[in-house]
Amino acid sequence: MGKKSLPEINASSMADIAFLLLIFFLVTVTMDVDTGITRKLPPPVEDDSKVDFNQRNIFEVLVNSANMLLVEGKPGELATLKDETKHFFLNPANEANLPEKKLENIDLIGDVYVSKGVVSLKNDRGTSYEMYIKVQNELTRAFQEMRDELAVEKFGTKYDNLTDPAKQEAIQAVIPIAISEAEPEDIGKTK
């Protein structure tokens, strides 16, 4: 400690100021995580030629303008929709009016029966968005549960906990999210 030529500016409060700024920023930033139900739209079709689907492979879900459900021609309820979808898609008893199954060899899983079932969701123009999301949610839940069950059976863990993308792909190949959002042309007819 010799002679002081210039008094040093005390910088210890700088840290405090910077911390205050940091805290202010952390508080004001809204960390709203966007969540939602992800879907893939089908590419537009040029002509009106209908793709021929075997009627037994289609699980029809209709939502009318009064937010009521028609499942496979019968009035349905939201509470039972998930289990009905699962029963339809898996067709455990190989019933003749439920979807066909095809034996396929899938990596990591081996020979499995893959269901050809497709859920066709139709809605009226007057259906409320909230109801539509509820129906979508139930259908997603059905597929998610089926994936979970398969993942537990084959890999011993739930689908979301699978870390290996190859395993996830294998599950996806057996249980694709087969939800078709019908062409709006069809809506006019059912209205």
Place this chain on the structure above:
Amino acid sequence: MGRFKEKQEKGIPAISTASLPDIVFILLCFFMVSTTMRETTLIVKVRLPEATEVQKLEKKALVSFIYVGQPMKTTFGTESRIQLNDQFATIDDIQDFIATEREARDETDRKFMTTSIKADRDTRMGIITDIKQELRKSGAFKINYSSRKLAKTVN
């Protein structure tokens, strides 16, 4: 002994805190850069529906938003309207909107783009169906029905 005494007199040298502000500033900068500040003022009322099977929207920079709901100001009526960016829009504007959004992204990122539909829960499906048709025409196939996460009920 003499040597030992000398050391004691010096004491522990104080740790220099001069670099602390710099560290904190780096933290601050990191936060400022990593958080995306989306400045869209909502002009339509959006109360999101609720769902349990929601997925997180990844890569926010690649998401374009379409808002649907009743206008905030009653002078614009109570009919559900579409909001793109900061203004009201019609169904016909959606294709242009998607094209502009696509232009703004890197070519390699374009196939990962998602369109998030943020619609009010009381919206009628007619308008949503129209939007979906427009999105299909513009080739924006990945969509996300924005909804709030609800805790799963055990059945």
